[in-house]
Ligand SMILES: [Fe+2]
């Protein structure tokens with residue numbers, strides 16, 4: 026067994042390590058991209074320290090997670106995972122069944138302080154609904170992380186969550202912990218180092234392979250049922266290098282640029298809707314069951 030495998034195998038159902046819970050990655054994102062007007066942005070803005078120290082502040086488990094992610098997400102790996110999963114022959118289940126399935130993901134975090142996956146989905150959806158957005162965006166909030174069931178299919182955390190980025194072209198240095206890409210075998214493939222790598226300029230993100238994870242997987246599961254504007258946030262919500270840092274514009278087409286407005290509209294609800302008070306699941310359930318029925322058949326393929 027290699028050192029990497031040993032470290033990864035220490036976790037149980039939460040998907041193989043090194044995070045104690047998938048939330049550790051999301052908490053790190055909130056620290057890196059604090060909400061506008063929050064105490065931490067106000068404190069640091071203008072001090073030159075705003076973008077300082079995410080490295081120093083990241084927990085060792087988060088750093089180790091990024092190290093594995095950046096080393097392992099190669100073009101060949103992404104293609105292999107697409108072959109493995111995009112036939113959608115792993116399971117047949119409805120959206121609520123999938124939510125309940127995802128909620129069985131057990132991790133090492135303290136159950137008293139962490140929200141369940143179901144609670145995060147409901148809080149995201151409720152925050153979107155509260156601001157009067159269209160029903161399909163509320164539904165995107167409800168389902169956006171269901172691709173994390175990949176953990177329950179035995180995938181390593183680094184192949185389920187993490188900021189996504191294109192493979193087969195240069196890794197942007199605006200991706201968090203860019204130094205870890207040195208260990209990625211694709212970094213020494215010359216063909217991938219020209220400005221747009223294996224892609225044509227302006228080809229559109231649909232033609233670009235992003236690092237494999239819950240976003241891309243779920244997009245393929247739901248793409249026949251939801252409007253395009255709901256699919257964009259589902260597919261690209263973890264693509265921070267693009268929607269937050271403005272990188273990879275050379276691969277986008279006009280449609281992407283137009284639709285990214287929904288990715289950006291969605292992102293704050295995902296990152297900043299976490300509230301310690303759990304949502305009233307049973308009270309909300311009838312509304313969301315009806316919303317699911319409006320768009321989805323009873324069972325879909327996963
Ligand atoms: Fe997500």
Ligand SMILES: [Fe+2]
Pocket residue numbers: 145169170295
């Ligand atoms: Fe999320």
